[in-house]
Amino acid sequence: MTDIGTDLETSIWQLTALQLCSSPDPAENLQQIAALLQQIPADRPQLVALPEGALCFAGADGANLAIAEPLAEQHSVEGPLQQQLSQLARQHQVYLLVGTLPTQSADPTRFSASTLLFGPDGALLADYQKMHLFDADVSDQTASYRESSATMPGNKVTVADLGLLKAGLAICYDVRFPGLFQLLRQQGMNLLCLPSAFTTVTGAAHWHTLLRARAIETQCFLLAPAQTGTHANGRQTYGHSLIIDPWGQVLADAGTLPGLISVRIDLNEVTGVRSKMPLAAHNQFTCDQIKSERL
Numbered sequence: 001m002t003d004i005g006t007d008l009e010t011s012i013w014q015l016t017a018l019q020l021c022s023s024p025d026p027a028e029n030l031q032q033i034a035a036l037l038q039q040i041p042a043d044r045p046q047l048v049a050l051p052e053g054a055l056c057f058a059g060a061d062g063a064n065l066a067i068a069e070p071l072a073e074q075h076s077v078e079g080p081l082q083q084q085l086s087q088l089a090r091q092h093q094v095y096l097l098v099g100t101l102p103t104q105s106a107d108p109t110r111f112s113a114s115t116l117l118f119g120p121d122g123a124l125l126a127d128y129q130k131m132h133l134f135d136a137d138v139s140d141q142t143a144s145y146r147e148s149s150a151t152m153p154g155n156k157v158t159v160a161d162l163g164l165l166k167a168g169l170a171i172c173y174d175v176r177f178p179g180l181f182q183l184l185r186q187q188g189m190n191l192l193c194l195p196s197a198f199t200t201v202t203g204a205a206h207w208h209t210l211l212r213a214r215a216i217e218t219q220c221f222l223l224a225p226a227q228t229g230t231h232a233n234g235r236q237t238y239g240h241s242l243i244i245d246p247w248g249q250v251l252a253d254a255g256t257l258p259g260l261i262s263v264r265i266d267l268n269e270v271t272g273v274r275s276k277m278p279l280a281a282h283n284q285f286t287c288d289q290i291k292s293e294r295l
């Protein structure tokens with residue numbers, strides 16, 4: 001096992017996505033996560049990513065707000081859930097991306113859907129708050145999704161700097177707004193992390209196509225852990241956690257059962273694809289307008 005934290009100038013990483021069928025109970029979900037972490041490959045450095053809603057999913061109204069924790073300054077960790085996740089990252093000596101954890105927002109009636117990245121030393125290295133909220137009507141068991149009623153949208157674009165690996169952070173419904181990914185690409189992203197909980201209906205119609213398109217147009221690896229199965233309130237999620245390369249090839253697809261997928265990648269492939277087809281240099285559109293409206 002490579003000693004982590006000392007040599008991040010490696011282009012070789014192990015990417016792992018845990019696919020979960022999360023319940024509303026954080027303790028139960030933490031147990032499921034801890035059990036799956038026992039099965040990850042020995043290779044390091046390794047980035048292990050959990051889906052959206054990993055700790056609390058499909059609960060009663062207010063369930064996420066009730067467990068929302070403060071978000072501390074970077075490198076420190078606040079709240080019992082963050083402490084347990086930080087401990088898991090330390091115990092397994094991995095970078096652990098927690099798809100979303102509810103964190104407190106400026107509005108006491110709404111939480112932020114935060115992606116948190118812990119390092120192998122347990123430190124909180126980066127965070128991102130979901131920007132695009134899923135207010136949509138889908139013809140499924142839930143019929144009507146109104147994420148914005150309980151969630152405060154974020155406005156910060158985040159690329160986490162892990163040596164040669166530059167991880168751009170986005171969440172689920174964000175994938176439908178390609179402007180965000182152009183910005184992340186401009187800010188140096190070579191791996192797109194997209195923790196998700198797609199519906200089965202929209203997943204079957206759009207999931208693979210949207211994700212492959214984002215990988216192809218940004219010329220990035222893509223790591224997308226997903227929720228799967230039928231959850232406590234009857235909601236159904238699509239599964240099919242994916243790992244995709246910068247040419248758009250699906251390297252691993254988790255299917256529909258809980259479990260994990262893991263792939264060893266070489267970040268030099270990104271440079272290779274980009275040098276043969278320099279999309280960034282050919283692009284006639286800049287991100288300045290999107291950026292000034294957003295930030």
Ligand SMILES: O=C(O)CNC(=O)[C@H](CS)NC(=O)CCC(=O)C(=O)O
Pocket residue numbers: 052053056057058133134145147172173176197198199202203
């Ligand atoms: O609600 C939670 O606990 C966690 N959040 C989610 O599950 C979110 C909001 S309902 N789901 C999506 O964004 C699905 C998007 C989607 O399915 C699509 O874009 O087609």
